[in-house]
Amino acid sequence: MDWVLFVTQLLNGLQLGVLLFLLASGLTLIFGIMDFVNLAHGSLYMIGAYFCGTFTDITDSFLYGIILAIPATAVVGVIVEIIIIRRLYSQNHLDHVLATFGLILCFDALVHFAWGPEGMAIPLPAILDGQIEIFPDIVFPTFRLLIITTGLTLAIILYLVITRTRSGMLIRAGASNRTMIGALGIDIKTLFTLVFGAGAAMAGLAGMMISPITEASIGMGNDIIIVAFVVIIIGGIGSVKGAFIAAILVGFIDTMGRSFLDTFLKLLLTAESAETAAPALSAMLIYILMATILIFRPQGLFPPRGR
Amino acid sequence: MLLATAGMLAIGPAVAADKVKIGFVTTITTPAGVIGKDMVDAVNLAVKDIGGKMGGLEVDLIIEDDGFKPAIGKQKTDKLVKQNNVDFVAGFIWSHVLLASQKSALDAGKFLISSNAGPSQIAGKLCHKNFFSTSWQNDQTPMAMGQLLNQKGLKSLYIMAPNYAAGKDMSAGVERVFKGKIVGKDLTKWGKGAQLDFSAELAKAKASGAEGIFVFYPGKAGGAFIKQYAQAGLQGKIPLYSVFTVDSIALPKLQKAKMNGVMGSMMTQFWAPDLDNAQNKKFVSGFKKAYGRYPSFYAAQSYDTIFLIKSAVEAVNGNLSDMNGMRAAMKKANFPSVRGKFSYGNNHFPIQNFYSREVVSDADGVWTTAVRKVVLENHQDTYAKNCKM
Numbered sequence: 001m002d003w004v005l006f007v008t009q010l011l012n013g014l015q016l017g018v019l020l021f022l023l024a025s026g027l028t029l030i031f032g033i034m035d036f037v038n039l040a041h042g043s044l045y046m047i048g049a050y051f052c053g054t055f056t057d058i059t060d061s062f063l064y065g066i067i068l069a070i071p072a073t074a075v076v077g078v079i080v081e082i083i084i085i086r087r088l089y090s091q092n093h094l095d096h097v098l099a100t101f102g103l104i105l106c107f108d109a110l111v112h113f114a115w116g117p118e119g120m121a122i123p124l125p126a127i128l129d130g131q132i133e134i135f136p137d138i139v140f141p142t143f144r145l146l147i148i149t150t151g152l153t154l155a156i157i158l159y160l161v162i163t164r165t166r167s168g169m170l171i172r173a174g175a176s177n178r179t180m181i182g183a184l185g186i187d188i189k190t191l192f193t194l195v196f197g198a199g200a201a202m203a204g205l206a207g208m209m210i211s212p213i214t215e216a217s218i219g220m221g222n223d224i225i226i227v228a229f230v231v232i233i234i235g236g237i238g239s240v241k242g243a244f245i246a247a248i249l250v251g252f253i254d255t256m257g258r259s260f261l262d263t264f265l266k267l268l269l270t271a272e273s274a275e276t277a278a279p280a281l282s283a284m285l286i287y288i289l290m291a292t293i294l295i296f297r298p299q300g301l302f303p304p305r306g307r
Numbered sequence: 308m309l310l311a312t313a314g315m316l317a318i319g320p321a322v323a324a325d326k327v328k329i330g331f332v333t334t335i336t337t338p339a340g341v342i343g344k345d346m347v348d349a350v351n352l353a354v355k356d357i358g359g360k361m362g363g364l365e366v367d368l369i370i371e372d373d374g375f376k377p378a379i380g381k382q383k384t385d386k387l388v389k390q391n392n393v394d395f396v397a398g399f400i401w402s403h404v405l406l407a408s409q410k411s412a413l414d415a416g417k418f419l420i421s422s423n424a425g426p427s428q429i430a431g432k433l434c435h436k437n438f439f440s441t442s443w444q445n446d447q448t449p450m451a452m453g454q455l456l457n458q459k460g461l462k463s464l465y466i467m468a469p470n471y472a473a474g475k476d477m478s479a480g481v482e483r484v485f486k487g488k489i490v491g492k493d494l495t496k497w498g499k500g501a502q503l504d505f506s507a508e509l510a511k512a513k514a515s516g517a518e519g520i521f522v523f524y525p526g527k528a529g530g531a532f533i534k535q536y537a538q539a540g541l542q543g544k545i546p547l548y549s550v551f552t553v554d555s556i557a558l559p560k561l562q563k564a565k566m567n568g569v570m571g572s573m574m575t576q577f578w579a580p581d582l583d584n585a586q587n588k589k590f591v592s593g594f595k596k597a598y599g600r601y602p603s604f605y606a607a608q609s610y611d612t613i614f615l616i617k618s619a620v621e622a623v624n625g626n627l628s629d630m631n632g633m634r635a636a637m638k639k640a641n642f643p644s645v646r647g648k649f650s651y652g653n654n655h656f657p658i659q660n661f662y663s664r665e666v667v668s669d670a671d672g673v674w675t676t677a678v679r680k681v682v683l684e685n686h687q688d689t690y691a692k693n694c695k696m
Contacts, residue, residue: 013507117340117344118560119341119530121563122564123564141535212564213534215531258508279494
């Protein structure tokens with residue numbers, strides 16, 4: 001085994017993992033606390049990316065772009081919650097799915113209208129655009145390292161907020177038993193709006209982190225939202241800790257599958273069938289993991305207490 | 308009312324023939340709509356450049372959107388043939404859309420002109436007397452790439468392409484001609500939920516120690532790949548060779564994102580904006596003047612489409628019922644093409660040169676591609692022999 005390659009792939013897996021975490025943490029809270037299935041979470045990821053691109057263009061700085069785009073995405077989240085989502089909490093899951101699917105179409109059309117069909121490249125400052133030698137021989141893109149650091153820092157902040165603050169306590173209580181905290185006189189409406197806004201901001205941040213690597217494009221969130229759902233199901237719906245561990249796990253499995261599966265398959269199959277089977281199989285790995293976990297632990301790895 | 312009807316009846320055939328109706332099917336919506344826009348812009352420019360007339364007839368252009376879906380492409384072709392009763396059906400970016408739609412146009416006795424897609428089936432067994440291409444057969448461009456790699460003396464190559472029909476074809480095309488060793492190959496997820504983050508694959512390519520990396524990533528995946536190739540620091544370590552990935556649609560975005568990694572990368576193609584002939588100069592400068600950007604190869608092929616049709620209509624002096632006359636005229640490829648002089652093979656695909664191109668910065672600092680040399684001369688596709696025509 002080539003250790004340089006292996007460690008590089010571990011870092012790549014970690015980077016994918018923290019990105020998924022940024023998306024999944026908001027999704028799991030919205031699902032866990034409000035019992036709301038939000039397919040349009042990926043649209044906020046897209047909106048974040050486009051905002052960041054526009055602000056980066058205007059200010060000519062990626063940093064300012066992000067600083068401005070995060071609150072802007074949160075505001076969009078809050079507005080959507082107040083105007084649309086709030087009316088849907090009392091409906092059943094199928095209505096949630098239908099309504100938020102409609103939202104996806106609206107968001108995609110709005111972005112097409114505002115920014116055109118081409119997609120948007122986001123330039124990085126030269127300092128982030130190069131590579132860094134982390135360990136001897138292990139050279140890693142600087143920006144991907146920044147994604148890892150940002151994601152881990154945010155995970156720690158989120159952990160502190162949820163375990164050490166009053167709002168965190170309410171969030172945990174909401175995830176365990178939402179009827180009860182309403183009955184205790186907590187202003188549940190405001191709590192829901194805040195959680196939705198924070199979830200939007202984190203999804204948006206994930207979009208801002210990925211778009212300098214790929215680009216901001218219409219429908220970019222629809223591709224990744226499915227994986228985010230897999231993450232929260234594996235982690236246990238409503239648990240931020242579960243979302244973190246599951247996201248890292250999914251990131252590793254996906255990256256390792258793409259890296260080494262074809263080598264393993266070549267031991268068993270002909271080169272040609274291994275080449276064709278490996279990408280299909282590595283794309284399936286995370287779903288196989290989810291199915292396995294659903295069989296043995298349907299509530300997920302770390303479900304919130306009291307369920 | 309009665310008079311009007313009688314009048315229409317009397318001049319019926321004359322009314323039908325005072326216009327050349329051209330239906331143009333391309334992709335306007337979805338992120339791929341940016342390709343369709345380039346093609347439509349080129350077609351409109353071509354119609355303007357010929358003064359809106361062919362052989363004394365006015366040109367009536369009907370643009371349809373296939374939505375990147377074969378079923379919709381076929382519906383739109385049916386509509387053009389039955390409702391609009393067009394004389395020519397043209398366009399088609401995607402091989403699968405063309406394959407689904409070709410029967411509708413050809414069975415109705417219309418001319419079908421592909422402005423991009425070149426699936427092996429239509430070049431071979433399914434070839435048809437009323438089908439013409441102004442592009443190429445899918446395999447030719449990667450075969451030229453394999454030849455270029457041989458000429459450069461590369462010993463080892465890493466291949467990356469999307470895991471679908473065209474991705475496999477492109478990779479097979481290179482492998483068929485390339486004489487060195489393929490040290491690694493990744494077919495990545497494509498279609499819905501296509502993979503756009505290539506971190507794991509690039510790390511493998513780097514570890515493989517290949518002397519070059521060959522990629523085929525059309526559309527938005529191309530830009531994403533090139534950025535990550537540069538961010539991973541592979542430029543200068545593993546030179547980049549591509550087909551249908553770095554084009555005039557991707558380059559402005561790459562330049563905006565300051566992706567210098569793409570500079571100097573090589574590709575093969577039948578055409579380039581700086582190809583030296585009068586028609587191409589007129590086309591490129593006209594396109595840049597009208598739209599403020601370089602045309603892509605999709606645009607070049609679409610521009611040629613209109614001139615091919617014009618040559619047919621003029622050969623029969625606007626008598627659109629003379630199908631044989633128009634077919635014979637088109638077979639001669641007797642029109643000013645942006646690729647220069649070429650001829651048609653038995654399957655009505657061009658027999659043409661393929662060039663190596665390099666990404667350069669032009670006199671105004673705008674990134675574009677420049678022709679380097681002829682890699683395959685007067686090349687005919689390999690499926691022509693399966694065509695019994």
